[in-house]
Amino acid sequence: MASTPTEHPSTTATFPTQQKPIPYGSAKGQRTPLSSILPPLIFGTATFNHQYNSDPFALDTTGLVTSALTHGIRAFDTSPYYGPSEQLLGDALATPFVRQTFPRNSYCILTKVGRIAGEEFNYSAQWVRQSVARSCERLHTDYLDLVYCHDVEFVTPDDVLEAVRELRRIRDETGTIRYIGISGYPIDVLGDMAEMILQETGEPLDAVQSYANFTLQNQTLAGPRGVQRLRNAGVDVVPNASPLGMGLLRRQGVPVGALGDFHPASRELRAAVRQASDFCDEHGEKLEVIAIRFALETWIVAGGFVGSKGDPASGVPWKQESNDDVGGTKLGVSVIGVSKASELEKTMLVWRSILDGLEGGEATAVQAGRWYRAWEWSRNRRKAVQILAEGVQEILGDWFGFAWASPSPDYVYQRKQDSKDIEDADAPWLTPAASPEPVPIEGGEVGEEKNLPLR
Structure with a gap:
């Protein structure tokens, strides 16, 4: 289980005793639009799982979540499919320190339904009800801010429609859910599903989350098949998840956890990425640094019209910042995932620098006592990253x-039986003692794998 959080020097400054609530309201069937309150930077906890880490129980998940909150992050994304992720996140949010300082209404919890295991799905109304109840129990919460139907490309449109209708029934009758969306990988399937749901129900989805489709390697999400089509279907917010392409865009290559190499990228694509990494090395940069900054900084604008005006994470310990402080326009929403405190610290430094380069960033930096040239540095850094990004894209070629x-x-999709109880379907999580050895990588290459990817 996660350890007790360690108070790092960056989190020991004087801080308010209690953080302010996110301004959500609901009256006469009208809810505050998700695009006015969802934070534009979301902490994804897919890394709290055996596919990304050999032993997620050995991670300081409590310390990571606590540090994320102190740096201004106010939204967390998880899923029952991510092994122990929901439980680890829930336990981290339930510590006395977090409960006292960050009330439940001061942050958002996003989770999913429908995906059970690698090739097991159940989108039935019965399963959805049980899954939502279990998520609330694991996450120690009375409500979920946003629930996605997980990986809709693996099931039928009728299955998705059934699940969405049940989620909306729960929303309207119990208030356990506030917003509803779908998630998946293929852009065209997400567009098909969003249009189908609007046509069949007369109500658009609150959110459609795509992953690995706005990165250094693939920017299809920003095109007409992506955000424009989804917006035309009435979708309010389109979060961009996995800006590193599920770990593909890293100098060390894809992560290999206890379950072996899960990544669907071919050896040819991996070889092209290695060449791109060498190119970044030649210019004194790491591929992952260029990739994360490019994706976050570019998506803020490219995904802005399907983004949000929620408070951005300031990146500065115990410094609250509003959307008005960084220009007052909607910002494209991104989901990041980290496994270590050092990764979080670096990501927050990058995010802070990106915010400094937005409209109003110069005045905000001065007012906050930061370097008066932070805005200028951010703008110049953006140009340098853009140049290297174009170089990477040339190397990637086709x-x-x-x-x-x-x-x-x-x-082949085989729907699980509706009568199967959710407790019976829960395979026990791997413990440190039961964790298998990672799959060896011979000669630095990885053969074809049949495993389905994790989000």
């Missing part, structure tokens, strides 16, 4: 804009 098949061509 692999730029490529999307792998999801699901694989040989996938």
Whole structure:
């Protein structure tokens, strides 16, 4: 289980005793639009799982969540499919320190329903009800801010429609859910589903989350098949998840956890990414640094019209910042995932610098006592990153804009029986003692894998 959080020097400054609530309201069936309150930087906890880490129980998940909150992050994304992620996140949010300082209404919890395991799905109304109740129990909360139907490309449109209708029934009758969306990988499938739901129900989705489709390697989400089509279907917010392409865009390559190499990228695509990493090295940069900054900074603008005016994470310990402080326009919403405190610290430094470069950033930096040239530095850094990003895209060649098949061509969908109880379907989580050895990588190459990717 996660350890007790360690108070790092960056989190020991004087701080308010209690953080302010997110201004959500609901009256006569009208809810505050998600796009006015969802924070534009979301902490994704897919890393709290065995696919990204050999032993997620050994991670200081409590310390990570606490540090994220102190740096201004006010939204967390998880899923029952991410192994122990919901429980680890829930336990971290339930510590006395967090409960006293960050009331439940001061942050958002986003989770999912429908995906059970690698090739197991159940979108039935019965399963959705049980899954929502279990998520609330694991996360120690009375309500969920946003619930996605997880990986809709693996099931039928009728399945998705059934699940969405049940989620809306729960929303309207119990208030356990506030907003509803879908998530997945193939851009065209997400567009098809969003249009179908609007046509069949007369109500658009609050959110559609895509992953690995706005990165250094693939920017399809920003095009007409992506955000424009989703916006035309009435979707309010389109979060961009996995800006590193599920770990593909890293100097050390894809992460290999206790369950082996899960990534669907071919050896040819991985080889092209290694060449791009070498190119970044030649210019004194790490591929992942360029990739994360490019995706976050560019999506703020490219995804702005399907973004949000929620308070951005300031990146500065115990410094609250509003959307008005960084220009007052909607910002594209991104989901980041980290496993270590050092990764979080670096990501927050990048995010802070990106905010400094937005409209009003110069005055905000001066007012906050930061370097008066932070805005200028951010703008110049943006230009340098853009130049290297274009170089990376040239090296990727035909692999730029490529999307792998999801699901694989040989996938056969078999719906789980509705009568199966959710407790019976829960496989025990791997403990440190039971964790298998990682799959060896021979010669630095990885053969084809049939495992489905994790989000």
